[in-house]
Every structure is written in C-alpha cells, then in structure tokens.
Amino acid sequence: xxxxxxxxxxxxxxxxxxxxxxxxxxxxxxxxxxxxxxxxxxxxxxxxxxxxxxxxxxxxxxxxxxxxxxxxxxxxxxxxxxxxxxxxxxxxxxxxxxxxxxxxxxxxxxxxxxxxxxxxxxxxxxxxxxxxxxxxxxxxxxxxxxxxxxxxxxxxxxxxxxxxxxxxxxxxxxxxxxxxxxxxxxxxxxxxxxxxxxxxxxxx
Amino acid sequence: xxxxxxxxxxxxxxxxxxxxxxxxxxxxxxxxxxxxxxxxxxxxxxxxxxxxxxxxxxxxxxxxxxxxxxxxxxxxxxxxxxxxxxxxxxxxxxxxxxxxxxxxxxxxxxxxxxxxxxxxxxxxxxxxxxxxxxxxxxxxxxxxxxxxxxxxxxxxxxxxxxxxxxxxxxxxxxxxxxxxxxxxxxxxx
Numbered sequence: 001x002x003x004x005x006x007x008x009x010x011x012x013x014x015x016x017x018x019x020x021x022x023x024x025x026x027x028x029x030x031x032x033x034x035x036x037x038x039x040x041x042x043x044x045x046x047x048x049x050x051x052x053x054x055x056x057x058x059x060x061x062x063x064x065x066x067x068x069x070x071x072x073x074x075x076x077x078x079x080x081x082x083x084x085x086x087x088x089x090x091x092x093x094x095x096x097x098x099x100x101x102x103x104x105x106x107x108x109x110x111x112x113x114x115x116x117x118x119x120x121x122x123x124x125x126x127x128x129x130x131x132x133x134x135x136x137x138x139x140x141x142x143x144x145x146x147x148x149x150x151x152x153x154x155x156x157x158x159x160x161x162x163x164x165x166x167x168x169x170x171x172x173x174x175x176x177x178x179x180x181x182x183x184x185x186x187x188x189x190x191x192x193x194x195x196x197x198x199x200x201x202x203x204x
Numbered sequence: 205x206x207x208x209x210x211x212x213x214x215x216x217x218x219x220x221x222x223x224x225x226x227x228x229x230x231x232x233x234x235x236x237x238x239x240x241x242x243x244x245x246x247x248x249x250x251x252x253x254x255x256x257x258x259x260x261x262x263x264x265x266x267x268x269x270x271x272x273x274x275x276x277x278x279x280x281x282x283x284x285x286x287x288x289x290x291x292x293x294x295x296x297x298x299x300x301x302x303x304x305x306x307x308x309x310x311x312x313x314x315x316x317x318x319x320x321x322x323x324x325x326x327x328x329x330x331x332x333x334x335x336x337x338x339x340x341x342x343x344x345x346x347x348x349x350x351x352x353x354x355x356x357x358x359x360x361x362x363x364x365x366x367x368x369x370x371x372x373x374x375x376x377x378x379x380x381x382x383x384x385x386x387x388x389x390x391x392x393x
Binding site: 001003004005007008010011012013014015018019021022023025026027029030143147148149151155182183 | 380
C-alpha cells in the first residue's frame with residue numbers, strides 16, 4: 001500500500017538537536033538512583049530496604065551493608081551498599097539456595113587466577129575477540145547467572161546454576177560514588193573447588 | 205564512557221547485555237534508534253509529543269533491559285512495541301492530530317514547504333487516509349503503521365506487540381481493506 005507508506009513522509013528523521021532533551025532524560029534516568037545516594041538519604045533508603053527484605057545484615061554501625069531478597073519469580077536480588085562482610089553475604093546466599101564465593105577487592109586489584117575451573121570460557125580465557133564476547137553474552141551461563149541490574153544491585157538467576165556449581169563473585173572497589181564497584185561473576189564447575197582470593201595488582 | 209569501535213559495531217543484543225554491567229552503553233542504543241523512532245512517533249502524534257514518547261520509551265527499555273531476549277540481535281521490535289504502548293496512552297493526541305489535518309491539510313511535523321510541490325494531489329490522498337486512520341481500531345492501526353511507517357516485518361510486529369503472526373496478518377488485512385475503501389478511485393494500490 002504505497003500511498004500509505006508515503007503519507008507524511010516529509011516528516012524528517014530527528015536531528016541531534018531534536019533528541020537532546022530525550023537523551024538527557026534517559027541519562028538522568030540512568031543515574032537517578034546514583035544522585036539520591038547522599039549520606040542521609042542512604043540511611044533512609046537502607047532502612048526501607050531492611051524492613052522489606054528477608055535477610056538483611058546489620059553489622060558494625062547498624063547500617064545494612066547489603067540486602068538479599070528472594071523475588072517471587074525465583075530470582076534473587078543483592079543490593080550491595082557497602083563492601084564488607086563477604087562471609088555474611090555468602091551465608092545469606094546459601095540460605096537462599098545459592099552456593100557462592102564472594103570477594104571484596106581494593107581498588108586496582110583482582111584475585112590471582114586461576115582460582116577454579118569455569119563452566120564456560122568467560123573465565124580463564126583472556127583475550128576474547130568481540131565476536132567471541134558477542135556470542136558468549138548470548139550463550140555463556142556465567143553471564144545469565146548473575147547480572148548487574150542497577151548501580152548497587154545485582155540479580156542472580158538460580159535457574160542458570162546447576163547442582164554443585166559455585167557462583168563466584170568478585171567485587172572491586174571502583175572509587176567512584178556513581179559506580180561504586182565493578183563485578184566479575186563466573187560459575188565454577190561442579191567438583192572444582194574455589195581457591196581463596198589472593199589479591200594482586202591490576203591496571204584495570 | 206568511551207564509545208569504542210567494537211561498541212559501535214556490536215549488535216543491539218550485545219549492547220543490551222553489556223549495559224547490564226556498563227549502563228552508559230545503553231546510550232549507544234539510543235543514538236542508533238532514536239532518530240527513526242522519533243520520526244515514527246512524530247508522524248503519529250506530532251512533534252509536540254514525540255520527544256516525551258521517545259524519552260519514556262528508552263527509559264522503560266533501560267529499566268527492563270535485564271529481561272530482553274538476547275537471542276534477538278535487532279532491538280527495534282522491542283523498542284517499537286514499548287513505543288506503541290506509550291502512543292496508546294496518548295490516543296486523544298493521535299486523534300486530534302488526524303482531525304487537525306483534516307481541517308488544515310498540514311501535518312505539524314512536516315518540513316516547511318513540502319506541501320507546495322504537489323499539495324493538491326497530496327491532500328486528495330492524505331485526507332481520506334487520515335480519516336480512515338482515525339476510524340481504525342487502535343490495535344489494527346498499530347499493526348498497519350508498524351508495517352507501513354516503521355518498516356517492520358510481520359514477525360517483527362508480532363514480536364513487538366506480543367501477538368501471534370496470524371493475528372498480525374488478520375489485523376493488517378482488515379486495516380488495509382478499510383483504508384482502500386476510503387481512497388479515491390485510482391489510488392487504491
């Protein structure tokens with residue numbers, strides 16, 4: 001139906017200027033939760049989270065470092081506000097049915113590898129090409145099992161973790177209030193013990 | 205964020221996957237698809253609503269990106285499906301645009317001077333089209349215009365709206381029949 005295809009076809013494709021406002025709104029929306037995390041608000045937010053979740057940790061100064069929430073759809077949300085008490089987080093994840101190994105790393109460090117045998121090439125195979133990464137994002141279970149969904153939150157999807165496997169989470173302090181940590185997340189093969197993390201310098 | 209050549213070359217599904225760890229990468233998806241999405245929305249609602257709809261669409265997409273089916277390398281059906289919902293919330297604005305066109309013969313989003321070229325012939329076709337679009341059911345209009353103006357295939361429309369391809373075909377046939385009936389003799393192709 002060519003007449004319809006051509007109807008109002010002189011409406012131009014939007015220019016950069018046409019889209020400036022919409023793009024700014026998107027960027028603001030992306031960062032909305034970052035901007036509100038000033039100290040007093042963080043305390044309020046943490047209090048709300050503590051009241052709502054199943055297994056909040058209260059340690060040290062009384063502010064939850066993290067919260068583990070089991071969602072109705074079977075996924076698990078971890079809200080990580082402070083990088084402390086990895087053993088507690090591990091225990092709470094185990095209580096939620098996920099065997100995990102959690103490490104919190106100082107800036108510019110990483111865990112010496114290999115610590116374990118991964119279930120897919122996402123771990124222990126440096127130098128992936130873009131094509132391999134692209135294919136891997138779609139196929140590797142490590143990417144499916146744990147994903148960053150917000151500035152301070154990850155979502156764990158247990159359906160992608162098979163019996164005996166360990167979810168290895170390495171959080172590195174990013175020294176950036178807008179992006180407080182970076183996450184490495186992999187699945188260790190069943191029967192492959194995960195060695196303790198030995199921090200080593202890392203340029204990234 | 206540094207937009208590397210690899211990011212520019214990556215398909216939509218890869219970008220969405222990476223944006224889970226690096227949220228700023230989602231802006232590349234905006235830059236890639238917003239210009240044509242804006243044009244599509246402008247044709248349906250006029251320029252006054254387009255910016256809001258585009259912003260709302262990408263914000264909604266960003267918030268639900270963890271659920272995106274990364275087996276689909278092209279995100280257009282996903283984005284246009286979200287936009288269709290946003291447009292649906294503005295049905296009055298869409299109807300008002302068609303009515304205004306019936307009265308004035310001018311679409312507010314068209315570039316100035318475009319009417320001059322063959323304005324009489326254009327109006328002779330576009331006015332009946334606008335009247336017919338106004339009378340279509342919303343669901344039929346969504347399908348028709350996603351094909352005609354957004355250039356989506358039947359399968360992509362089905363993915364966008366979450367309906368079976370057979371439903372797309374039946375809605376499209378019904379809508380096209382109504383459009384044809386509204387057109388003057390000799391303009392029904």
